[in-house]
Amino acid sequence: MSAENRLQIIQGDICQLDVDAIVNAANSSLLGGGGVDGAIHRAAGPELVNECRDLHGCKTGNAKITAGYNLPARHVIHTVGPVWDGGVYDEDALLLSCYRRSCELMREHQLSSIAFPCVSTGIYGFPIERACRIALGELLAQLSAHASIERIICCCFSRYDHEIYDRTLEELRDNNAAE
Numbered sequence: 001m002s003a004e005n006r007l008q009i010i011q012g013d014i015c016q017l018d019v020d021a022i023v024n025a026a027n028s029s030l031l032g033g034g035g036v037d038g039a040i041h042r043a044a045g046p047e048l049v050n051e052c053r054d055l056h057g058c059k060t061g062n063a064k065i066t067a068g069y070n071l072p073a074r075h076v077i078h079t080v081g082p083v084w085d086g087g088v089y090d091e092d093a094l095l096l097s098c099y100r101r102s103c104e105l106m107r108e109h110q111l112s113s114i115a116f117p118c119v120s121t122g123i124y125g126f127p128i129e130r131a132c133r134i135a136l137g138e139l140l141a142q143l144s145a146h147a148s149i150e151r152i153i154c155c156c157f158s159r160y161d162h163e164i165y166d167r168t169l170e171e172l173r174d175n176n177a178a179e
């Protein structure tokens, strides 16, 4: 199957997805927070933060894996996106690295399906259109390069984000067709 057919864009709560791994948009302590991080910890139960304590944090742009506990997902991949600060502090490269490292971890653990939230675009303030182009570009590249990845879901929380993802995917498709 082509890369595009293995990429799905949905609107919903990532905590409800039955996949090998969901990605958490965490902070560098990995000890929980608000937004999707808070929702994942609440749904997974207290054992998740116990395992996270043993990970001793995570650098921006990197990712670490735990079990999923009470979630339908078997694992949680915790990644730390950059805080948006005008785009001149390597935010683009750090965000791309979140997606890349999460896919690398997934492959290292022989997982075949993964769901991502819109990392950094909530509390961390990364502009959604720009983040979306980075996310979709990298995820399509990962799918093309690695046949072992069966399914990637971009799980948008709002209808607004969902529309941006759909439109951006369309643009990327048109650009590829024109090349």
Ligand code: AR6
Binding pocket: 012, 013, 014, 015, 025, 026, 027, 032, 033, 034, 035, 036, 037, 038, 039, 081, 117, 118, 119, 120, 121, 122, 123, 124, 125, 126, 155, 156, 157, 158, 161
């Ligand atoms: N399912 C899917 N997406 C969600 C959900 C959910 N249940 N809840 C929120 N979102 P954010 P960040 C979306 O703020 O910007 C935390 O305190 C949300 O609408 O969760 O990377 C961490 O501990 C947005 O589109 O993450 C860090 O301190 C996206 O998830 C900080 O926030 C990301 O928004 C990280 O900020």
